[in-house]
Amino acid sequence: MTESALALSDVSFAWPGRDGFSLSCPSFRLAAGESVLLLGASGSGKSTLLSLVCGIVVPTRGRIAVGGIDLGGLRAGERDRLRAERIGIIFQQFNLLTYARVADNILLPLRFAPKRRARARNGPKEAARLCGALGLPDGVMRKTAGRLSVGQQQRVAVARALIGAPSLIVADEPTSALDTATQDSFLDLLFAQVAEAGSSLLMVSHDERLGQFFDHVVRIEDIVTTARVAA
Numbered sequence: 001m002t003e004s005a006l007a008l009s010d011v012s013f014a015w016p017g018r019d020g021f022s023l024s025c026p027s028f029r030l031a032a033g034e035s036v037l038l039l040g041a042s043g044s045g046k047s048t049l050l051s052l053v054c055g056i057v058v059p060t061r062g063r064i065a066v067g068g069i070d071l072g073g074l075r076a077g078e079r080d081r082l083r084a085e086r087i088g089i090i091f092q093q094f095n096l097l098t099y100a101r102v103a104d105n106i107l108l109p110l111r112f113a114p115k116r117r118a119r120a121r122n123g124p125k126e127a128a129r130l131c132g133a134l135g136l137p138d139g140v141m142r143k144t145a146g147r148l149s150v151g152q153q154q155r156v157a158v159a160r161a162l163i164g165a166p167s168l169i170v171a172d173e174p175t176s177a178l179d180t181a182t183q184d185s186f187l188d189l190l191f192a193q194v195a196e197a198g199s200s201l202l203m204v205s206h207d208e209r210l211g212q213f214f215d216h217v218v219r220i221e222d223i224v225t226t227a228r229v230a231a
């Protein structure tokens with residue numbers, strides 16, 4: 001059997017606090033090169049699941065493996081390193097350094113990930129190639145990220161996630177601020193680059209319409225059960 005890009009088994013997690021939201025996920029797998037859209041309503045735990053997948057938070061029990069490596073066997077710093085090397089993250093609000101140049105934003109993940117840096121070979125050249133492939137204008141690399149339009153910032157966030165071809169791309173509702181036509185052209189560009197990198201893609205959204213772009217559509221309630229701890 002080929003190694004999964006991502007595998008969860010018997011995972012449980014609870015946020016601390018009075019409103020303690022908890023979830024459990026008996027099983028979920030994402031094959032190498034596969035794209036999955038994870039659908040769920042607001043508050044259903046999509047972002048929590050992505051935080052677990054990225055090793056930002058750790059499960060109270062169960063196993064999460066990225067490219068066959070069990071996150072549970074790693075210390076916090078090692079999880080940070082694994083995330084930098086193997087996962088490209090597109091955040092809902094992009095999380096760009098708005099005061100920094102576009103080039104600095106895109107090259108940021110390579111600073112902390114020597115293998116990813118080696119895969120990118122010439123980082124600035126690869127960043128420029130990604131900008132062009134994602135439809136960003138000439139000269140954008142020298143611009144301050146915060147001065148770009150929302151659509152352009154979103155493409156910069158994608159370039160930052162894709163640089164150095166991480167094996168797993170995780171995206172949290174990256175199209176929610178776009179109109180339908182712009183969503184479609186954005187996803188076409190994203191999928192072309194994900195295919196070129198050979199990455200797997202896990203995207204969460206509440207928008208069923210996006211399902212047509214993906215290999216599989218999974219509803220969060222089919223893989224996760226949730227609960228809220230009463231005060």
Ligand SMILES: Nc1ncnc2c1ncn2[C@@H]1O[C@H](COP(=O)(O)OP(=O)(O)OP(=O)(O)O)[C@@H](O)[C@H]1O
Nearest residue numbers: 015016019021040041042043044045046047048049
């Ligand atoms: N940092 C946090 N600390 C404590 N509780 C949290 C935290 N983040 C999320 N939660 C809890 O987890 C629940 C699920 O939130 P989550 O953001 O995972 O859902 P979601 O499906 O991504 O929602 P949305 O689509 O609105 O972003 C929230 O209602 C909240 O109670």
